[in-house]
Amino acid sequence: MKKRFGLLLALIAALVMLVVPVGNTTHAQAADNSLEKIQKKGVLVMGTSPDYPPYEFQATVNGKSTVVGMDVQIGKKVAKDLGVKLKIKSMSFDSLLVALQTGKIDMIISGMNPTPARRKNVAFTHTYYQGGYDIVINKTDKAKYKNKDSFSGGTLGAQTGTTQYNASKSQTKNTTVKGMTSQSDLILALQSHKLDGVAMEKPSAEAYVSNNKQLAAIPSDFNMSSSATSSAIAFRKGSTSLVNKVNKTVDQIKKENLVKKDYLPAAGKYLKTNTVNTSMTHYWKAFLTGIEYTLIITVCSVFFGFIIGILLALARMAKGNFFKNLLRWIATAYVEFIRGTPMMVQVMFVYFGLGLFVNLPALTSGIIAISLNSGAYVAEYIRGGINSVNIGQTEAARSLGMSNGETMRYVVLPQALKNIWPSLGNEFITLIKDSSIVSIIGVTELIYQSNIVRSDTYRGVAPIVVIMVLYFILTFTASRILNYFERKMQHD
Structure with missing residues (x-):
């Protein structure tokens, strides 16, 4: 089963730990109110990776794609015994432990092994299933x-x-x-x-x-050892009262043999249902949802990225007093740092790292991360466009009595925009494809939806072909629109 973080998530965890106040951890261990907090909140957030049938997987229930499986039944039982509602949050398996430690989820039920290495970072219940x-x-x-x-x-x-x-x-x-x-x-x-x-x-x-x-x-x-072939529920370290309460539920599940008697047979029924209609047209709603979220992410990221890019470009070109020099240094450092780190790391850091202080939804985190990333690249396009405008244009504007701000706004930037339009268009096309990265934090864009369809139907190639065609339609349409406006600007 699943054992430890990948190298990427180890880096994210290390960055997160740098911003976690040590005092909070000590206080949490000294006064455990984990059970009281969950019952007061009224919702138990379960993190899982729904690509592992029959533990957890996607199935179409009443026309809607839903996470089902043995682990989901256990989660429902735990929530019922706690007297709260269950909320399921899907993400890649490698993200689950980080999500638990940063408070994005309350527990993990995803066929996870209570290995000694994991026990150092999270608290486990009694095992609920022994496999092989x-x-x-x-x-x-x-x-x-x-x-x-x-x-x-x-x-x-x-x-x-x-x-x-x-x-x-x-x-x-x-x-x-x-x-x-x-x-x-x-x-x-x-x-x-x-x-x-x-x-x-x-x-x-x-x-x-x-x-x-x-x-x-x-x-x-x-x-393999017994801990490596058994499954348990993971909670945050120090959640003693919550773990003790859930252990009673786990013991009941084992005593009544509910996994083999009820939960696995129920999961088997969903598995059979998934293969009744595996045509791609049957999943058109899933693909449509993916297109919707892909466009939302792209449009929002382009808008905010362009604003960020203008501010960074102007800051990088600032000269004069100490404040302007400091502003230029900060902008330069930001651009170099963002362009020197992978977007995937940035997405995960915004979601998990900043999420320690502000509970940002996955979609919002994805838009913020991609906007910040795009802004660094757009800044360089704009800076290059400004530098490409003949200095005589600026001198002519100043001779007419225009201020520096007016010259930049009415003379330089319009001409720079015309020069860099192809580069900005390329950035927009790139963002359509790069939006797929946010699937790692559970945003239901095209890649995420294709994985759902593949999990539902057990067909590997067909969903990939569909999203390839959809991405091509989106990028080709966007490129035609951008080319139209480019011709208009060249004509003007």
Whole structure:
């Protein structure tokens, strides 16, 4: 199962820890009111990665895509016993622990192992399920592969941050191990023969195999400890009263054998429902929602990014007294820092890091991060455009009695905008595609929706083809509109 942060999230966690007040942690451990806070709030936010059937996955329920599965049933039971409502927040598995530590979610139920390394950072309940591992292969290779030792010279895949990924790396010889963040991506890679096998939990392996006749499952024969093959609910460190209360629910679930008797059979029904109609037209609402959020993110980011870019460009060109020099230095440092760090890191830092002080929704965090990133690039376009305007234009404007501000506003900037319009148009097209990055924090744009469809239908290629076409339509339409205005400006 899932074991530890990836390298990227380790960096984010380190940055977050720099801005977490130490005194708050000490106070939280000294006075635990975690149970009281949840009951007072009336809502229990459950974080999960819905690409791991039958634990958690997407299914169409009453015409709406919904997170279902064994872990969701457990979450509902926990919330009911606490007397609160359950709210499910979907995100990539690698983001869950950071989200828990920064208060974005209240608990994790996502097939997570209570390993010693994790126990140092979060509190776990009693285990609610004991599983094992299989390796999923193409059925045509069933005679070739028998267990993990059969993949010598081959390629084995596993979800990054999981115990099966670590076991694949440490317990195989002469085997290339590739990690991916999504189970559906791994299965797609397997079926396209990029991988020879995919290591995953037995229930998940059985779910994929039962819904795809081209796949088969073989024993993994990994040597794993009990903590590495069991699942538990994770809470923030120091949430003793809350963990003790939830332990009573977990003990009841185990005593009454609810997982095998009720929760797994219910998940199996949803798995069968998903394969009744797997046509892409059946999921047009999901793709339409993805287009809507992609356009919202892009338009908002372009608007705010342009404003930020103008301010940064003017600040970078400021000269004179100490204040102007300081402003220029800050603007230059900002532009260089933003352009020197990945947008994915910026998105995650805005969502998780700034979220420590302001509880920003995922969509708002995504727009802020992309706007800040775009502003740094737009600033350089605008600065270059301003420098391209002949100095004689400025001198002519000043000779007419125009102030510096009026000269910049009415003479220089209009001409600069005309010169940099192609670059700004390219930035807009780029942002349409870059908006896909916010899917890592659970924003339901096109990439996120395509993953939902892939999880629903167990079809790997078809949803990818659909979003490729949709992205092309969006970018081609935008480029035609931008070219029209460019011709108008050139004519004027």
